Amino acid sequence: MTKHNExxxxxxxxxxxxxxxxxxxxxxxxxxxxxxxxxxxxxxxxYYGLLxxxxxxxxxxxxxxxxxxxxxxxxxxxxxxxxxxxxxxxxRREDCPSDKRGxxxxxxxxxMEVLRxxxxxxxxxxxxxxxxxxxxxxxxxxxxxxxxxxxxxQPAEAGADLPWLR
Amino acid sequence: MTKHNExxxxxxxxxxxxxxxxxxxxxxxxxxxxxxxxxxxxxxxxYYGLLxxxxxxxxxxxxxxxxxxxxxxxxxxxxxxxxxxxxxxxxRREDCPSDKRGxxxxxxxxxMEVLRxxxxxxxxxxxxxxxxxxxxxxxxxxxxxxxxxxxxxQPAEAGADLPWLR
DNA sequence: GCCATTTCGTTCAAGTTTCAAGAAGTTCTT
DNA sequence: AAGAACTTCTTGAAACTTGAACGAAATGGC
Numbered sequence: 272m273t274k275h276n277e278x279x280x281x282x283x284x285x286x287x288x289x290x291x292x293x294x295x296x297x298x299x300x301x302x303x304x305x306x307x308x309x310x311x312x313x314x315x316x317x318y319y320g321l322l323x324x325x326x327x328x329x330x331x332x333x334x335x336x337x338x339x340x341x342x343x344x345x346x347x348x349x350x351x352x353x354x355x356x357x358x359x360x361x362x363r364r365e366d367c368p369s370d371k372r373g374x375x376x377x378x379x380x381x382x383m384e385v386l387r388x389x390x391x392x393x394x395x396x397x398x399x400x401x402x403x404x405x406x407x408x409x410x411x412x413x414x415x416x417x418x419x420x421x422x423x424x425q426p427a428e429a430g431a432d433l434p435w436l437r
Numbered sequence: 438m439t440k441h442n443e444x445x446x447x448x449x450x451x452x453x454x455x456x457x458x459x460x461x462x463x464x465x466x467x468x469x470x471x472x473x474x475x476x477x478x479x480x481x482x483x484y485y486g487l488l489x490x491x492x493x494x495x496x497x498x499x500x501x502x503x504x505x506x507x508x509x510x511x512x513x514x515x516x517x518x519x520x521x522x523x524x525x526x527x528x529r530r531e532d533c534p535s536d537k538r539g540x541x542x543x544x545x546x547x548x549m550e551v552l553r554x555x556x557x558x559x560x561x562x563x564x565x566x567x568x569x570x571x572x573x574x575x576x577x578x579x580x581x582x583x584x585x586x587x588x589x590x591q592p593a594e595a596g597a598d599l600p601w602l603r
Numbered sequence: 604g605c606c607a608t609t610t611c612g613t614t615c616a617a618g619t620t621t622c623a624a625g626a627a628g629t630t631c632t633t
Numbered sequence: 634a635a636g637a638a639c640t641t642c643t644t645g646a647a648a649c650t651t652g653a654a655c656g657a658a659a660t661g662g663c
Contacts (some may be wrong), residue, residue, distance in 0.1 A: 277587070279557035279560055279561060280561075282560060289577075292579075296586040296587040296590070298509045299587055300590060309652095344620095346642060347623095347644090348620060351620075367641095370641080373628090373641060373642080374641080374642065396449070398448070404647095405582060409581070410451070413579075414455035416579050417461070417462040420567060421462040423565075426564060445652085481649080513613080516613055517613095532639075537611095537657080608661080609661095615652105619651090620648080621649090623644100623646095627650070630639075631636100632635100
């Protein structure tokens with residue numbers, strides 16, 4: 272006699288502790304970085320991330336949708352965010368030549384400069400919160416684990432299972 | 438001749454990958470849980486967390502400040518949140534008898550019921566995103582790592598280093 | 604007792620995010 | 634080539650968050 276389908280599988284004690292620790296760490300960290308950047312660069316962490324993405328793109332330019340996908344935010348959210356960043360002068364837009372629906376977001380020189388000034392403090396905060404506290408093995412482990420979790424939540428990139436198409 | 442104080446210590450490739458993976462995983466996960474709970478229980482993840490905390494407190498009752506501290510959110514945010522949860526009927530307030538400034542937040546029966554109904558789906562989502570994908574060693578590792586990070590960001594609990602005072 | 608300081612919780616205003624809807628352009632189908 | 638279906642991006646309103654300022658109550662000298 273096997274048990275049928277019993278109710279939900281609750282977390283056991285250890286799992287609960289792990290999950291709680293994750294929740295605490297992630298909220299505290301996001302909070303910490305948000306404050307740090309708000310104080311030093313007058314923008315929230317997400318916006319900073321957008322500038323970073325743009326700074327690494329060729330010509331510091333990226334299509335809105337791609338930027339949204341890379342930064343893991345909705346297109347709507349990005350629209351508002353870029354509007355704000357545009358008002359601050361860190362980013363400007365231009366129409367995409369090849370697709371008239373499209374917009375390119377472009378990191379301005381001023382935006383690049385803001386990034387340059389904010390980056391050291393931000394990196395220091397990240398280092399201090401994470402890398403300075405973990406052994407090399409733990410760092411490696413963290414990377415692998417987060418990779419796995421992210422993959423599980425990723426809506427499966429187009430063609431990801433057809434590598435020869437990439 | 439030792440190098441003086443050279444500029445900021447940037448992240449190396451591996452560190453960068455790890456940090457990126459963390460960022461992606463954590464945003465995707467928070468997003469995922471937010472949507473799941475918004476859909477199934479009509480409240481954001483943070484609010485659900487408040488109900489959970491209350492449900493575990495004696496008499497399902499907690500002082501506002503303590504709840505805020507446990508849930509890692511500001512008192513201001515909690516004020517708004519409880520106001521909303523009160524409007525929904527999941528939580529009610531009462532004056533604290535011993536301290537006339539104080540308020541107790543109390544999980545109502547209705548709130549408890551909502552929690553009961555939402556919990557299985559939520560746990561399933563967490564399990565599916567995390568525990569189902571990690572080996573036991575990875576789970577253990579994750580717990581330890583997050584514990585360390587959280588401790589580093591915790592504003593050092595009062596009396597934490599004076600355990601006999603607790 | 605009295606005054607300075609701290610704590611508790613709320614409120615306001617400003618900023619951010621979400622959701623639903625929609626305008627404009629592209630692609631697919633026949 | 635027309636129309637349906639889809640993609641790109643924006644918009645507006647509602648929900649949520651933040652930080653500062655605030656009133657009320659408690660606390661700690663002195």
